[in-house]
Amino acid sequence: MPEPDTTRADDEPLDLADEELVRDPFTSFAHIRERASMVRGRVRGADPMWVATRHDDIRTAMNDPRFTIDAKACPGASVAHRTEQTWQGRGMRPGYEKYLRASIFDADGADHRRLRGLVAAAFSPRRVAALRPRIDAIAAELLDGLPDRAEGGVVDLVEHFARPLPITVICELIGVPEPDRDRWRARSATLSAGVCGAELGDALGGMVGDAHVLVEHHKAHPGDDLISDLLDPLHHDRLSTDELVALIVNLVVAGHITTVNLIANGTEALLAHPDQLALLRADPTLMPHAVDELMRYCGPVVRALPRYATRDVTLGGTEVRTGEAVLPIVSAANRDPAVFTDPDRLDITRTRHSREPHLGFGHGAHRCLGAHLAQEETVGALTALFDRFPDLRLAVEPERLRRGTNPVNWHLKALPVRL
Incomplete structure (x- = not known):
């Protein structure tokens, strides 16, 4: 067993927005993973954190009761909430941090079990399987329109297929009225693009405002959707308004952006690996396995939410003191x-x-609530895409594809293809 690394890493912390880390997190974090079990890192506007890059260390931080996702659960002095600091540094307006703290993604223990228990049924494998015909219908409609979207024989699959499919599904799931969906799509795209300043503040403020309006709409006009279910007075343990608004915002942003980027990244990876695409065409039953492997190989989730040590812990041979944050780098794991x-x-x-258990959807109590939905949507999208366009090919060399600058999500800004 290795001796604990008791050094406090006084060197300049790793800049997690470094251009090379953002451009190719798989290669760049591999060098860090080989050099040390844990390093100190920083995110703009947030206090330094330990950065974990090894699979077993990250799995431990995600599932060990000595770590919590809720900064308030750490005993003793107040602990800086790194996610809140990060959003403030990006331009979140004062007062909106409560929608982070009210979220199912930021709760732990009994509070997390209560919140997750209220919504888990909507994302069960059975409920998700029942959505598959609607997913296939949306995909077919989008694919029908692709030839008309082409310019000079080239069409952008991100803009016209990968992005509209998941946001349409999630809007239908929570009951966003059709006339409002373009606004929700635009604001969600802004929040997930890595923008900062007033643009982010306006988008988040607008989405929170729209979520409040949506709650009031469903109070007056309940329907067959998740929000109406959660507002049903038969639920004795209903969500507060802030909790419900936080859930809506997080479901729309986090609940669809992973799928958008998995569809795009996965399409690009298969087109760039014709041997794997040939295997898939020869045996379509491999598609669920392919999607799982794509989430491991080119999954968009670079890092998960920080975990805080509730007591002094040795992780990966490094001493993590009570209240210190550990940032899991999923793409390295x-x-x-x-x-x-x-x-x-x-x-x-x-x-x-x-x-071999990849961590693309997390691990433990906070494993992604929408993992089944993301997988089903991606299976449906890729199956329909490659069936409809058997000659699909990239319109540019893979190295010329443009990727976004959001250090949290590894994603394509566009995916130009020829049908």
């Missing part, structure tokens, strides 16, 4: 050679032969 054989190789048959 999912390429860790200590866990995955030949981790930098795309292999869509990987999960057919083994159960």
Whole structure:
């Protein structure tokens, strides 16, 4: 067993917005993972954190009761809420931090179980499977329109397929009226693009305001949707208004952006690996395995929410003191050679032969609530796309594709293809 690393890493912390880390987190964080189990890192506007890059350390931080996702749960002195600091640094207006703290994503223990229990049924495998016909219908409608969207024979799959499909599904799930959906789509795209300043403040403020209006709409006009279900007076343990608004905002942003980027990243990866695409065409039953492998190989989630030590802990040979934050780098964990054989190789048959557990959807009590929905949407989207356009190909070389600058999500700004 290695001796604890008791150094406090007084060197300049790693800048997590560094251009190389954002451009290629898989390679860049691999170098860090090989050099040290944990390093100090910083995010604009937030106090320094420990940065975890190894699979086993991250799995521990996500599931060990000595760590919490709720900064308030740490005993002793007040602990800086790193996510709140980050959003404030990006331009979140004062007063909106309560929608972070009221969120299911920021609660722990009994409070988290209460919040998650109220909404988990809507994302169960059975309920998600029942959504598949609607997912397929939305995908078919979008694919029908792709040829007319092409300019010079080239169409952007992000703008015209990967983005509209998941946001339409989530808007239908929570009951956003059709005339309002373009506004929700635009604000969600802004919040997930990594923008800062007034643009972010306006988008978040507008979405929170729209969520309040949506709650009032469903109080007056209940329907067959998640929000109406949660407002049903038969629920004796209903969400507060702030909790419900926080849930709506987080479901719309976090609940669809992973799927948008997984569809785009996955399409690009398959087109860039024709041998894997050929395997998939020869055996379409591989699609669920392919989606799982794509989430590992090119998943969009670079990092998860910070975890806070509730007592002094040794993690990866490093002493983490009570109240200190550990930032899990998911993209590094999912390429860790200590866990995955030949981790930098795309292999869509990987999960057919083994159960190497990637962390693309997290782990433990906070494993992504919408994981089943994201997987089902991506399976439906990629199946429909490659069936409809068997000659689909990239319109530019993979190295010329433009990626966004959001250090949290590894994503394509556009995916130009020829149908």
